[in-house]
Amino acid sequence: xxxxxxxxxxxxxxxxxxxxxxxxxxxxxxxxxxxxxxxxxxxxxxxxxxxxxxxxxxxxxxxxxxxxxxxxxxxxxxxxxxxxxxxxxxxxxxxxxxxxxxxxxxxxxxxxxxxxxxxxxxxxxxxxxxxxxxxxxxxxxxxxxxxxxxxxxxxxxxxxxxxxxxxxxxxxxxxxxxxxxxxxxxxxxxxxxxxxxxxxxxxxxxxxxxxxxxxxxxxxxxxxxxxxxxxxxxxxxxxxxxxxxxxxxxxxxxxxxxxxxxxxxxxxxxxxxxxxxxxxxxxxxxxxxxxxxxxxxxxx
Amino acid sequence: xxxxxxxxxxxxxxxxxxxxxxxxxxxxxxxxxxxxxxxxxxxxxxxxxxxxxxxxxxxxxxxxxxxxxxxxxxxxxxxxxxxxxxxxxxxxxxxxxxxxxxxxxxxxxxxxxxxxxxxxxxxxxxxxxxxxxxxxxxxxxxxxxxxxxxxxxxxxxxxxxxxxxxxxxxxxxxxxxxxxxxxxxxxxxxxxxxxxxxxxxxxxxxxxxxxxxxxxxxxxxxxxxxxxxxxxxxxxxxxxxxxxxxxxxxxxxxxxxxxxxxxxxxxxxxxxxxx
Ligand SMILES: Cc1cc2nc3c(=O)[nH]c(=O)nc-3n(C[C@H](O)[C@H](O)[C@H](O)COP(=O)(O)OP(=O)(O)OC[C@H]3O[C@@H](n4cnc5c(N)ncnc54)[C@H](O)[C@@H]3O)c2cc1C
Ligand SMILES: Cc1cc2nc3c(=O)[nH]c(=O)nc-3n(C[C@H](O)[C@H](O)[C@H](O)COP(=O)(O)O)c2cc1C
Ligand code: FES
Numbered sequence: 050x051x052x053x054x055x056x057x058x059x060x061x062x063x064x065x066x067x068x069x070x071x072x073x074x075x076x077x078x079x080x081x082x083x084x085x086x087x088x089x090x091x092x093x094x095x096x097x098x099x100x101x102x103x104x105x106x107x108x109x110x111x112x113x114x115x116x117x118x119x120x121x122x123x124x125x126x127x128x129x130x131x132x133x134x135x136x137x138x139x140x141x142x143x144x145x146x147x148x149x150x151x152x153x154x155x156x157x158x159x160x161x162x163x164x165x166x167x168x169x170x171x172x173x174x175x176x177x178x179x180x181x182x183x184x185x186x187x188x189x190x191x192x193x194x195x196x197x198x199x200x201x202x203x204x205x206x207x208x209x210x211x212x213x214x215x216x217x218x219x220x221x222x223x224x225x226x227x228x229x230x231x232x233x234x235x236x237x238x239x240x241x242x243x244x245x246x247x248x249x250x251x252x253x254x255x256x257x258x259x260x261x262x263x264x265x266x267x268x269x270x271x272x273x274x275x276x277x278x279x280x281x282x283x284x285x286x287x288x289x290x291x292x293x294x295x296x297x298x299x300x301x302x303x304x305x306x307x308x309x310x311x312x313x314x315x316x317x318x319x320x321x322x323x324x325x326x327x328x329x330x331x332x333x334x335x336x337x338x339x340x341x342x343x344x345x346x347x348x349x
Numbered sequence: 350x351x352x353x354x355x356x357x358x359x360x361x362x363x364x365x366x367x368x369x370x371x372x373x374x375x376x377x378x379x380x381x382x383x384x385x386x387x388x389x390x391x392x393x394x395x396x397x398x399x400x401x402x403x404x405x406x407x408x409x410x411x412x413x414x415x416x417x418x419x420x421x422x423x424x425x426x427x428x429x430x431x432x433x434x435x436x437x438x439x440x441x442x443x444x445x446x447x448x449x450x451x452x453x454x455x456x457x458x459x460x461x462x463x464x465x466x467x468x469x470x471x472x473x474x475x476x477x478x479x480x481x482x483x484x485x486x487x488x489x490x491x492x493x494x495x496x497x498x499x500x501x502x503x504x505x506x507x508x509x510x511x512x513x514x515x516x517x518x519x520x521x522x523x524x525x526x527x528x529x530x531x532x533x534x535x536x537x538x539x540x541x542x543x544x545x546x547x548x549x550x551x552x553x554x555x556x557x558x559x560x561x562x563x564x565x566x567x568x569x570x571x572x573x574x575x576x577x578x579x580x581x582x583x584x585x586x587x588x589x590x591x592x593x594x595x596x597x598x599x600x601x602x603x604x605x606x607x608x609x610x611x612x613x614x615x616x617x618x619x620x621x622x623x624x
Contacts, residue, residue, distance in 0.1 A: 070587075080584060081359070084357065084360035105597045109577065111589075112578045114412055116409035116410070119412070119580055323414075326361065327360060327361035
């Protein structure tokens with residue numbers, strides 16, 4: 050049986066991709082040289098989140114190690130849409146896999162401008178919307194409010210015919226309702242889970258206790274969130290008919306298989322890549338071996 | 350390939366075997382068999398984690414690997430200098446001969462050779478002396494450069510670490526060994542004697558900042574080996590940011606850890622070695 054997967058019209062060599070913001074292919078080429086392309090661990094490459102204007106990111110410290118996980122407040126540093134297109138795109142297009150560009154705006158207009166620009170670029174195979182962002186006018190997380198979400202996705206849908214993936218926020222009262230809203234707005238797929246809102250206080254004893262992270266709060270990822278991810282992926286897959294990309298705490302092929310059995314078509318690896326950059330390849334090889342042993346699980 | 354140019358790191362972490370661990374005052378020198386690693390450039394580092402019981406310490410940590418300077422290369426061996434400052438370093442200090450160690454590297458940008466006819470002044474504080482040992486080896490292999498070594502420690506037990514390098518002038522905060530006072534006082538004397546020098550520094554943030562400021566005032570080139578909390582070590586997480594001159598941030602793991610001091614307005618409080 051082939052290991053390949055059809056996903057929103059893309060033919061992928063296997064079902065494992067990276068979580069946005071957890072693998073910088075341009076920096077990795079500097080660190081690992083030509084082995085990056087030769088042993089590229091993911092079946093598609095998802096860029097980190099791109100915004101209209103460039104962002105420097107949050108002040109240090111940006112990381113806190115939690116039990117079995119990581120709280121980050123990176124703050125979405127990126128060169129902005131123009132910088133991404135001028136500087137990054139040509140390098141990312143050389144990767145041996147399709148490119149999915151992840152974008153974030155703070156209004157429906159910003160989102161659709163970003164999506165419209167990506168639509169013009171042949172290097173970009175699909176677009177992922179990071180909707181874990183407060184609406185500047187209402188202060189509510191766009192992705193946490195089904196009505197706003199459907200409106201934003203609708204605006205983006207009108208700006209592109211490329212596959213549109215909506216990356217849901219787990220910090221919402223009713224995640225399946227948000228997934229349904231994304232589908233109603235015209236999404237081709239949903240991905241989840243993004244990081245869970247979390248915080249750590251500075252370890253120093255006595256005196257005023259301040260948040261450790263430069264951004265105040267951050268997002269929790271890694272094994273600590275795996276069980277939450279499984280529950281949310283199962284609930285969303287039961288609710289929508291479009292494909293689901295499952296992620297959260299995947300370290301091994303058995304974790305990826307759990308997400309697939311819960312209804313995911315693709316699985317993304319995030320934080321575990323920090324511990325071993327070859328994790329994606331190892332998870333994909335493990336899934337392949339599981340299939341060979343005939344423990345067949347639903348194919349896409 | 351010359352010792353100043355770096356080959357890319359293997360694209361996966363590798364399981365190495367511990368050869369032994371030696372005491373050096375409060376520090377430990379971890380020796381691992383490492384035959385296949387590309388020769389590191391002085392100043393490069395590796396991300397390390399034990400193969401067994403990485404996790405389950407205080408607060409269920411450590412989880413992520415930890416960054417360590419490659420302190421020395423011997424044929425088929427890599428050496429690391431460790432100071433127990435928390436759950437990760439504690440677990441590494443417990444390693445014994447035959448134990449497994451996950452290593453990713455060599456990573457990052459290392460030191461640049463000194464300008465022609467400039468002597469090298471190596472300035473190390475505490476566990477920050479580690480990358481200066483392999484740098485001293487490299488400079489002395491070329492024999493073309495005059496090398497001066499200045500090392501500072503908090504107390505006598507830490508000052509035993511000075512044995513990692515040779516010919517060092519030592520300063521201690523408590524006066525138990527060598528000069529009683531700041532390392533930068535020794536540096537100031539050296540620069541007064543002859544300022545045609547290239548300074549190489551690694552240590553706690555306040556020390557690095559004092560070195561940076563002194564070199565900036567006297568127009569002496571300085572290469573600073575910075576540190577930062579790291580999740581990955583290869584540019585993936587953007588967690589190791591330090592502010593750069595003119596706004597924005599550098600990633601210590603891929604833009605450094607060795608940074609030309611002129612790229613910084615100042616060394617931020619989070620960018621140094623444990624003190
Ligand atoms: C490039 C580079 C080279 C280095 N070289 C060496 C070397 O040669 N030798 C050496 O001994 N060390 C070296 N270090 C430092 C070493 O990586 C750290 O001391 C180590 O990561 C500490 O881990 P730990 O678990 O022992 O301590 P931690 O508990 O992580 O404590 C270290 C510091 O981290 C902060 N902290 C405390 N709790 C947390 C938490 N939960 N999450 C995040 N931060 C926390 C505190 O500020 C604390 O002082 C280097 C670092 C870098 C970046
Ligand atoms: C350091 C870090 C940076 C991240 N940056 C982004 C980002 O830019 N955009 C995004 O949509 N998700 C981002 N994420 C979320 C991941 O893509 C993923 O959804 C999450 O980490 C859960 O997967 P994991 O447990 O395997 O890491 C980031 C996660 C981490 C840990
Ligand atoms: S440690 Fe991850 S980007 Fe530097």
